[in-house]
Amino acid sequence: MNDFIQINPTSLTGKKYWRSLDQLANTPQFREWAEREFQDGASEMLSGGSRRTLLKLMAAGFGLAGLTACRRPVEHILPMSKGIEGYVHGVPSHYATVASVGGAAIGLIVKSFDGRPIKVEGNPRHPYSLGSTSAHTQALVLDVYDPDRVKGVSRKGKKASWDQFTGWWKQQASGLGDGSG
Amino acid sequence: MSAIFSKQFDTKLRLAAGAIVLVLGAAGAVMGYLLHPKQFDTGYTPVQPVPYSHKLHAGNLGVDCLYCHYTMDKSSYAAVPMTETCMNCHVRVKEKSPKLQMVRDSYATGEPIPWVKVHRLPDYVYFNHQAHVTSGVSCVNCHGRVDQMVEIRQVQPLSMAWCLDCHRNAAPNVRPTEYVTKLDWKPEGDPAELGAKIIQAKGIHPPTNCSGCHR
Numbered sequence: 001m002n003d004f005i006q007i008n009p010t011s012l013t014g015k016k017y018w019r020s021l022d023q024l025a026n027t028p029q030f031r032e033w034a035e036r037e038f039q040d041g042a043s044e045m046l047s048g049g050s051r052r053t054l055l056k057l058m059a060a061g062f063g064l065a066g067l068t069a070c071r072r073p074v075e076h077i078l079p080m081s082k083g084i085e086g087y088v089h090g091v092p093s094h095y096a097t098v099a100s101v102g103g104a105a106i107g108l109i110v111k112s113f114d115g116r117p118i119k120v121e122g123n124p125r126h127p128y129s130l131g132s133t134s135a136h137t138q139a140l141v142l143d144v145y146d147p148d149r150v151k152g153v154s155r156k157g158k159k160a161s162w163d164q165f166t167g168w169w170k171q172q173a174s175g176l177g178d179g180s181g
Numbered sequence: 182m183s184a185i186f187s188k189q190f191d192t193k194l195r196l197a198a199g200a201i202v203l204v205l206g207a208a209g210a211v212m213g214y215l216l217h218p219k220q221f222d223t224g225y226t227p228v229q230p231v232p233y234s235h236k237l238h239a240g241n242l243g244v245d246c247l248y249c250h251y252t253m254d255k256s257s258y259a260a261v262p263m264t265e266t267c268m269n270c271h272v273r274v275k276e277k278s279p280k281l282q283m284v285r286d287s288y289a290t291g292e293p294i295p296w297v298k299v300h301r302l303p304d305y306v307y308f309n310h311q312a313h314v315t316s317g318v319s320c321v322n323c324h325g326r327v328d329q330m331v332e333i334r335q336v337q338p339l340s341m342a343w344c345l346d347c348h349r350n351a352a353p354n355v356r357p358t359e360y361v362t363k364l365d366w367k368p369e370g371d372p373a374e375l376g377a378k379i380i381q382a383k384g385i386h387p388p389t390n391c392s393g394c395h396r
Contacts, residue, residue, distance in 0.1 A: 074227065075301055078293035081264040090256030 089114065096123055101137050104128065108137070117144050218338035226334035227297040231283050240328035246320050246362040257309040261296050264288045299333050300324070306341075307396045316385045317355040317376075321364040322347070328364050344394070348387040352376035355385065 022030040033039070087093065092113040098105050099120075107126020111119040120141045124131030143149065153160045155168075214220060238244045247253060249262035264287040271281055287294045300323075302308055313323075320327060325336035337343060347354050355376035360366040368375045379385070388394070 072221075072225065075298040077261045077296040077298050079261045079263045079296070081287050081291045081293055083263045083265055088252045088256050089260050090252060090258035 092118070098123075098126070099137065099140050101134070101140070106133065106137050107131075108133070108140075110141070117141055218340035218343070222301075222335055222338050222340075224334055224336075225299060226332050227299060229297055229332070230295050232280050234331045235327050235333060236329055236331045246327070253310050254314045256311055257307075259310040264294060299335050300339060302339060306394050308394070314361055315358060316383065316387075317358050317361060317379055318347075318351075319354075319356055319361045319364065319366070322354045326364055341394075345389065348389050348393075351385065351387050352380060355379050 018024040023034070092111045095110045095112060095117075097108050097110055099108055100106075105126075106129045107123035109121045109123045110117045111121065118141065120133060120138055122129050122131035122133040122137070153162055153165050155164065239246065249266050250259050251262070251266075253259040264284055267281075267284050268288050271284060275281060283294055286292070323337055323339070325334075327333065352373045353376055354372075356366065356368065356372070357375075357379065
C-alpha cells in the first residue's frame, strides 16, 4: 500500500491542506474511496491467459484490416484535351532529319512512337549516305535520351530562352538578303 | 516420465491435417471460381468522372462508334476520344449543362478527363484493335451492345481462353467490314458460313501461337 503518500498526514506541522470537502471531513467512505486504485465500474483484469488472448485478437484484427483493400485497382485513361493534327495514338510517325556522324552528314528517318524516337533508319534520298547507317548512327537514338543532352537554349554559355533566340535571329536574318538567288 | 502425447493424439493429428486440407481445398475452389475472369471481370461498371451515356449518344442519337473512337481502324489503341471531340458538339449543345462542366474545364485548361478504364488487359498481352476491326470483328463481339449501355460495363471475360475460343474458330464472329459498327446487324444466312467465306477471301489467320499476343 502507499504508505509514503498519506491522504491526511498527521505528523506534519503547519497548515493542513485539503482538496475537497470530503477530504476535510475525512469520512470513512472518503478514505475508502481515496485508497482504492480503481473505482467501481473499472473492469478487472481477468485471470489466466486472457491478456494473451486479447493481444492475439488485436493482432488478428490488425492483420485482417489490410484485406479491405481487396478491390480491383482503378486504372485511368487520360486522353488529350486537344489533339495534335495528324497524330494517332499507337501509330508511329516518321521524321526526316540529318545527323553529324564523324563530321559527315548522314540523312536519317527517325521513327517516333508517342513523341519518343525509337528507331533510326537511313534516308534513301540522301545523296551521301543513300539510306545506309552504321552502328554509330544506329546508336544515335540513345543520344536523344542522354541525361547530359542539351536541354535548353544557351547563349555564349549562359542560359537563354527561345524568345531571345528568335529576337537575335531576326536581327541576323535581316542582313542576309531575301532568299532570292 | 509421464506421457507427453496422449493415446488419441495420433488420430486427432490426422483428423486435423485432413480437415486443414479440406478447408484449404474448399477455399481454393471458391476463390478459383470467384476470381476467374468470367466471374470477376464481367459486370464491372465503374463510375466515370463525366456521366456520359453511350445509350443516348450511340443509341438514340445514332453517333457511329468510329466518330469518337476514330483510331479504331488505324492503330492498336482504340482511343477514348479527346475532349475536343466532345466539344465539337457541346460547344453549342447543352453548353451550360453542369454535367459537362468537367468537359469544358478540360478543354479550357488542357487537363485530360480521368476516364476509368473498363476493359483491362494485362501488360504482357498485346492487343491490336486495327487488326480485329479491319478483319471484320464487330465491336459487339467483345464489348456487347454498347449502344444500349448507359454506363459501360464489361460483358465478356476477355480471358485468354475466351480469346482463343474465337481465334481457333473465327468464322462465326467475322462480318463484312461495313457492318463492324452496326451493333445489331444479323446476316441473312448462317453467320459461320459468311464468316468462313470472308476469312477465305481476305486470308485471315488469327494467331494461336504464344507470340501472337505475348510480345
